[in-house]
Amino acid sequence: MHPVYEASRAAKAPLFAPHARLRAIALGVAVVSALSLAACGDKNDGAQNAQAAAQAKPPEVGVVTVKLGSVPLVTDLPGRLEAFRTAQVRARAAGILQKRLFQEGSDVKVGQKLFQIDSTPYQANLQSAQATLAQAEASLVQAAATARRYKPLVEANAISKQDYDAAIAAEKAALAQVAAGKAGVTNANVNLGYATVTAPIAGRIGRAMVTEGALVGQGEATQLATIQQIHPLYVNLTQSSTDILRLKEALAAGKLTRDGANAAKVHVFTEDGKEYGHTGRMLFTDLTVDENTGQVSVRAELPNPNGLLLPGMYVRVQLEQAQVDNAAVIPQQSVTRNEKGNFVLVVAEDGTVAPRPVQINGSQGNNWIVTGGLKEGEKVMVDGVIKVGMGAKKVTPVPWQADAKAAPAAAAPAADKAPAAKPEAAADAKPAAAQ
Structure with a gap:
């Protein structure tokens, strides 16, 4: 007899038939359990189907596209x-400072007046020198006139040769006094100007x-x-x-190039x-190495038209001393290192992933x-490597977006004879376990 029919008969049975009633309850519980198991089976089948569908789609990984070109080789220096x-x-000039003629912290021009020192004694010295010069010039006029009068007389033997020679000597002495007087006036003017x-x-x-x-200026030139x-x-x-030596060797060997003579750019x-906001330019490199530091x-020279920077400030400088031709720039976290060298993971057109050795x-x-x-x-894989490590045969490459808050990659491959930058050595790691 069908279980449902039995349950219905048991429900219609009298209350004093305990066996029939118990049998009906048991049959009802069995029906409910069967229905619950059926429902659970449907849910499990749905989850398995969803998981299978998810596994069928290749996981997405972040990649960068390689672009070859000239890359500046930058050195970071303090x-x-x-x-x-x-x-x-x-x-x-020695004397009492009378006036300050400028505003502290302002811009001044060449020849602009800054201080005024008491010039009274220097003006007096100038007047004295001018008077001495005038006296010497008067003596010169008299001596020159005497010499001119004696010249025809000595030719006519009206006076002695000795008198004529004395007149000539007096004229020359007067000329010397005039020259000395002019020098005194010049010196007095200079001292007056120093005031x-x-x-x-x-x-x-x-x-x-x-x-x-x-x-000020009493005994020494007061600052x-x-x-x-x-x-x-x-x-x-x-x-x-x-x-510097490695850079010169790389330039000589043709591994690096320089865009013209003295073309090193300075970013501050x-x-x-x-x-x-302004780029500087290299001026020179010293010819002597410091014996204590090896430096x-x-x-370099840096424009400062707005006066934003001040002498003595500490800055960090990125120095572009050379260029690497036919090179690519990729994120550090995409490179791993093991005992064989530096490696990256390259995503092919069909979505397969393969390790590739690279030179840094x-x-x-x-x-x-x-x-x-x-x-x-x-396409070089930057993130999502863990998905490949979990068994994914193929991946779906998507453009990688740099996260400004993300910390830089810990793995730092050793550079292959880099002349101007020295990356730190990386920990040994397999390419598939970069992340």
């Missing part, structure tokens, strides 16, 4: 700014080191102020002599990490400069 020209304004202190160079002047009423020309500025750097970053002094020649920010092993247009 530097200090120095004024282009510096002049100490000193008092060359007015002017700017020897154009630039920005600092604070005044003396005030009105001070006695009154300092003028600094801050447009342009010098950037003083130090670079390892080893790096301030202490807050912001890049300065070579390098100097320096760094550029958070990227490596690759000089060998990659071709134009190839």
Whole structure:
């Protein structure tokens, strides 16, 4: 008999038939359990179908497309700014300082009046020198007239030869006195001019080191102020002599190129990490290596038209001393290293992934400069490597977007004889386990 029919009969049975009632309850529980198991089976089948569908679609991975070209080889160096020209304004005339004729911290021009020293004694000296000169000129007139009168007389033997020679000597002595008088006047004018202190160079002047009423120039040239020309500025750097030697060797061997003579570009970053708006240029590299540090002094010139930068400031400098031809730039996290060298994962057109050895020649920010092993247009995997490690046969490449908050990759492959940048050695790792 059908179980459902039995359950219905049991429901219609009298209350005093316990066996029939128990049998009906058992049959109802069995029916409910069967229906529940059927429902659970349907849900499990749906989940398995969804998982199978998900496994059938290749997982997405982030890739970058290789672009070959000339890549600048950048060296990161610390530097200090120095004024282009510096002049100490000193008092060359002794006396009491009467006036300060400039505003502290302002820009001054060449010859601009800065200080006024009491000029009364120097004006008196000038007048005395002028009077002495006038007296000498009067004596010269008299001596010259006597010599002219004696000349025809000595020819006529009206006077002795000795008297004529004395008149000529007196004229020459008067000429010497006139010359001395003129020199005295010039000297007095110079000293009087020193009483007015002017700017020897154009630039920005600092604070005044003396005030009105001070006695200056007494025994020594008292420093009154300092003028600094801050447009342009010098950037003083130090670079390892080893790096410079390797750079010269790479240039000589043709591994690196330089865009014209002295074409090194200087990019300056301030202490807050912001890049300065103007690019500097290299001036020279010193010929002597410091015996204590093994460093070579390098100097660059940096425009400073707005006076934003000041002498003495600490800056970071990115120095472009050469270029690497036919090279590519890829993120550091896409490169791994093992005992055989540096490797990347390349995604083919059909979605398959294969490791590829590459040659590293320096760094550029958070990227490596690759000089060998990659071709134009190839896709290098940056993230999603763990999906390949879990058994995915094929992947779907999507453009990789750099995350500004992400920390730089820990693996840092060793550069293949990079002349200007020295990446840190990476930990040994298999290509498939880069992430």
